[in-house]
Amino acid sequence: MTYVGPSASHAEKSHPTEEGTVGRATVKDVVAAYVGLTKPRVIELLLLTTIPVMFFAERGVPDVWKVLATVVGGALSAGAASAYNCVYDRDIDEQMRRTKRRALPRHVVTPRAALVFATVLAVLSTAVLWQFVNGLSAALSVTAIAFYVFVYTMLLKRRTTQNIVWGGIAGCFPTLIGWTAVTGELAWEPVVLFMVVFFWTPPHTWALALRYREDYANVDVPMLPVVAPAATVGRQIVLYSWVMVATSLLLWPVAGTGWFYPVAAVVLGAVFLVEAHRMWGRTRRSDVLSEIAPMRLFHNSNLYLSLLFVAVAIDPLIG
Incomplete structure (x- = not known):
C-alpha cells in the first residue's frame, strides 16, 4: 500500500x-x-x-x-x-x-x-x-x-x-x-459541547484531506493523509469518532437534558460510527481514492454536527 x-x-x-x-x-x-x-x-x-x-x-x-x-x-x-x-x-x-x-x-x-x-x-x-x-x-x-x-x-x-x-x-x-x-x-455544559466539536474536527477534516492529499503534498502541508497510509488515517478517524460520540452523551448527565437529546445523540452517533468504520474498512482494502470515497464521510460529518446541535436546541423546547 x-x-x-x-x-x-x-x-x-x-x-x-x-x-x-x-x-x-x-x-x-x-x-x-x-x-x-x-x-x-x-x-x-x-x-x-x-x-x-x-x-x-x-x-x-x-x-x-x-x-x-x-x-x-x-x-x-x-x-x-x-x-x-x-x-x-x-x-x-x-x-x-x-x-x-x-x-x-x-x-x-x-x-x-x-x-x-x-x-x-x-x-x-x-x-x-x-x-x-x-x-x-x-x-x-x-x-x-x-x-x-x-x-x-x-x-x-x-x-x-x-x-x-x-x-x-x-x-x-x-x-x-x-x-x-x-x-x-461559562459553565460545564458549553465545555462539553466545545469538546464535541473538538473531537469532531479531525474526522471531518481528515476525510476532506484524503480527497485532496496530493494538493497538500504538493505544497508541503503535512496533513495526516499526506504522511500516513490511508488505513492509518481511517483508524484515527474511527478512534476520534468514538470519543466524539461518547463526549456528546456526557451532555445528558452534565446538563440534565430531557429525553430527546440523548436519543438523538445515540442515533446520530451510531450512524456516524457505522460510516466511519465502513470508510476504515475501505482504506484497509485499498489506497485508491475512488474506492475509499472519503467525501461520503465528510458530508456525513456535516450532517451529524448540524442535526446534533439542532437536537440541542429542540430538547429544552419539548422538555
Whole structure:
C-alpha cells in the first residue's frame, strides 16, 4: 500500500508580492471576491453551533435581538479569521485545486486590501459583541480569531500532522460564545459541547484531506493523509469518532437534558460510527481514492454536527 509523501518544491515558493496584480473585474466580481474571503460555508457551520447553544442556555427561546447581535458579531468574527487565513496562505492556495479560485490566487483583491478587510471585520465583530452582547463573548471572539490565525495558520498548519487537532480549537469557540451571550458566564455544559466539536474536527477534516492529499503534498502541508497510509488515517478517524460520540452523551448527565437529546445523540452517533468504520474498512482494502470515497464521510460529518446541535436546541423546547 502506498501513500503520498511530502514534496520538496515548497521551499522554492514564496508569497506573491504585497501589491499583487488585480485583474480586470466588475464590481460584482470584486464584491463576490470579498465575500469569498470570509468563507461563507464555514460561517454557516459555526453559526449552526452558536444559535442552538443559545436556545439551550435559555432553556427556551432566547431574546431575538440578542440572537441577532450574536449572529452578526459571530459571522464577522469568523469572516475575519478566514480572511486573515486567506492572506497568509495565498501562496499555497494558488497551487491547490480546491483553493486556486479564491480571490487572492486570482488577483481580484490585493493582499494589502484583504488584510485591511480582515482587520475591519475583526474590529466590527468585537464592537458588536461588546456593545450588544457582553464583554466575555467579545473576548472569546477575539481569542478565537487570534488562535486560528497565530496558532493554527501560522504555527501549526505547515509544521505538524496534528495541525487540525489542536488548531481546530478555534472552531470550538462558538459553543462558548453562544452560551455566554445568554448567561454572561461559562459553565460545564458549553465545555462539553466545545469538546464535541473538538473531537469532531479531525474526522471531518481528515476525510476532506484524503480527497485532496496530493494538493497538500504538493505544497508541503503535512496533513495526516499526506504522511500516513490511508488505513492509518481511517483508524484515527474511527478512534476520534468514538470519543466524539461518547463526549456528546456526557451532555445528558452534565446538563440534565430531557429525553430527546440523548436519543438523538445515540442515533446520530451510531450512524456516524457505522460510516466511519465502513470508510476504515475501505482504506484497509485499498489506497485508491475512488474506492475509499472519503467525501461520503465528510458530508456525513456535516450532517451529524448540524442535526446534533439542532437536537440541542429542540430538547429544552419539548422538555
